[in-house]
Amino acid sequence: MPNTTVPAAAEGVPTDPILYNRIRELMKELATLLDRTRSGAASFATVHAASSGRANIIGFDLDLDEPSLSTLLIRGEDDLDDASSFVDLVHCALEGMAPDRDINALQYGVREIRKALGRAHEAIEAARDQI
Numbered sequence: 041m042p043n044t045t046v047p048a049a050a051e052g053v054p055t056d057p058i059l060y061n062r063i064r065e066l067m068k069e070l071a072t073l074l075d076r077t078r079s080g081a082a083s084f085a086t087v088h089a090a091s092s093g094r095a096n097i098i099g100f101d102l103d104l105d106e107p108s109l110s111t112l113l114i115r116g117e118d119d120l121d122d123a124s125s126f127v128d129l130v131h132c133a134l135e136g137m138a139p140d141r142d143i144n145a146l147q148y149g150v151r152e153i154r155k156a157l158g159r160a161h162e163a164i165e166a167a168r169d170q171i
Contacts, residue, residue: 070085070087084099085098113168127153130146134146
């Protein structure tokens with residue numbers, strides 16, 4: 041009896057063509073699932089190798105000419121302004137209290153929240169500039 045080799049797939053070690061075919065199958069399945077999400081709003085998925093450490097992404101195409109995107113940006117800006125007002129209110133209340141370690145910690149937290157709100161405002165402005 042001749043000494044025949046066992047295919048790599050039978051040994052549990054997939055070869056590159058087998059892996060690529062399986063990836064293609066999974067991509068077709070993902071495409072079908074994307075069509076079923078949120079009434080088909082999801083339009084693409086970016087998948088990276090697990091060893092890359094990069095995040096996988098599900099994306100949604102946005103029509104930048106539609107007023108809905110502008111409306112969302114304006115609503116986001118309004119919500120940020122509301123949050124800023126509440127932060128100012130908390131800051132004023134903390135200023136009126138006797139200073140101690142707890143108050144200092146809260147003031148530091150308020151300052152960091154203000155910085156985060158500022159970054160969010162800048163992000164919205166950058167998005168508006170791209171429209």
